[in-house]
Amino acid sequence: MPGKHFKAVYFLLIQFVILLVAAGCGNEERMKEGTALIQQTDPPALDVRSTTYQKDGLPEKVKKEVAGIDGIYDVAVVQNGKKVLVAYKVNHMRRFQMKKIEKEVNTHLKKRFKDNEFIVSSDYKIFLETVRLNEMLMDQDVPKEKAKKKFKDIESLQKEMT
Amino acid sequence: MANQTNDNAAQKAYKQLQGKHETQRPVLKNCLRAFLVGGIICAIGQAVMYFYIYFFNFTEQTAGNPTTATMVFFALLLTGFGVYDRLAQFGGAGSAVPVTGFGNAVISAAIEHRSEGYVLGVGGNIFKLAGSVIVFGVFSAFVVALIKTIFIQLGG
Numbered sequence: 001m002p003g004k005h006f007k008a009v010y011f012l013l014i015q016f017v018i019l020l021v022a023a024g025c026g027n028e029e030r031m032k033e034g035t036a037l038i039q040q041t042d043p044p045a046l047d048v049r050s051t052t053y054q055k056d057g058l059p060e061k062v063k064k065e066v067a068g069i070d071g072i073y074d075v076a077v078v079q080n081g082k083k084v085l086v087a088y089k090v091n092h093m094r095r096f097q098m099k100k101i102e103k104e105v106n107t108h109l110k111k112r113f114k115d116n117e118f119i120v121s122s123d124y125k126i127f128l129e130t131v132r133l134n135e136m137l138m139d140q141d142v143p144k145e146k147a148k149k150k151f152k153d154i155e156s157l158q159k160e161m162t
Numbered sequence: 163m164a165n166q167t168n169d170n171a172a173q174k175a176y177k178q179l180q181g182k183h184e185t186q187r188p189v190l191k192n193c194l195r196a197f198l199v200g201g202i203i204c205a206i207g208q209a210v211m212y213f214y215i216y217f218f219n220f221t222e223q224t225a226g227n228p229t230t231a232t233m234v235f236f237a238l239l240l241t242g243f244g245v246y247d248r249l250a251q252f253g254g255a256g257s258a259v260p261v262t263g264f265g266n267a268v269i270s271a272a273i274e275h276r277s278e279g280y281v282l283g284v285g286g287n288i289f290k291l292a293g294s295v296i297v298f299g300v301f302s303a304f305v306v307a308l309i310k311t312i313f314i315q316l317g318g
Contacts, residue, residue: 037212124212125221161221
């Protein structure tokens with residue numbers, strides 16, 4: 001009888017190892033989105049309209065400004081016209097001051113970029129969706145309408161929370 | 163009067179004798195076990211929460227509700243299979259303090275009184291242990307909400 005149990009456990013272990021190997025061999029692009037919640041991703045800041053990365057574009061400037069604020073370590077930025085989506089992660093020990101940091105980011109961005117409207121969030125879901133949108137834009141062949149729809153979806157998700 | 167003082171002295175002597183022979187509780191070991199088991203349960207909870215955030219349309223704030231429900235469901239299954247009791251024997255407070263302990267309290271009462279029938283047995287006793295937790299939670303939420311409302315009405 002114990003032999004039977006051992007066989008079942010052995011079979012499960014082998015399945016688990018195969019699953020791990022299969023996950024490890026996956027597409028690297030997908031891996032970035034897959035580990036966005038637990039690892040630092042640092043995605044390039046993009047614009048929904050242009051889709052090509054510009055080193056001195058507004059999204060990149062916004063990203064640099066936000067990343068410079070104390071307690072923030074991973075920033076994802078996507079721009080759509082005047083609206084700029086800013087999602088970031090807060091250091092674990094500073095998570096008690098989330099509200100204060102969000103206020104700081106908002107006032108800092110409003111002061112620095114007066115003509116733009118910012119959607120700021122430290123929620124993991126918003127960050128994950130922003131990284132997904134970012135990867136969508138990096139793929140280039142995605143229609144712009146689809147990317148804009150995704151942007152609006154994230155915006156409504158953020159509004160739902162407040 | 164003399165009898166009473168004699169009784170007190172005997173009680174004191176007995177207490178001292180009891181204290182001498184009592185086995186010492188391994189407090190540090192118990193704390194470590196509770197920390198380990200509670201930590202593992204919470205890590206599983208965190209993984210379930212990430213699952214809901216990743217695959218469904220839940221934000222960090224809203225993912226807490228389905229996570230709690232799932233953890234209680236896991237505890238129900240484990241209690242039914244008799245695994246949670248052993249875990250509780252090992253982990254002590256580590257298995258009782260997280261929300262899984264609540265699930266365990268509900269289902270173990272239901273299992274115990276199953277033989278008395280579904281209505282009077284299961285229905286009547288299912289919240290015997292966990293009912294006080296629910297009442298306390300609802301009442302304290304009511305009190306806190308009342309205080310907040312008064313503060314807002316006063317313009318705080």
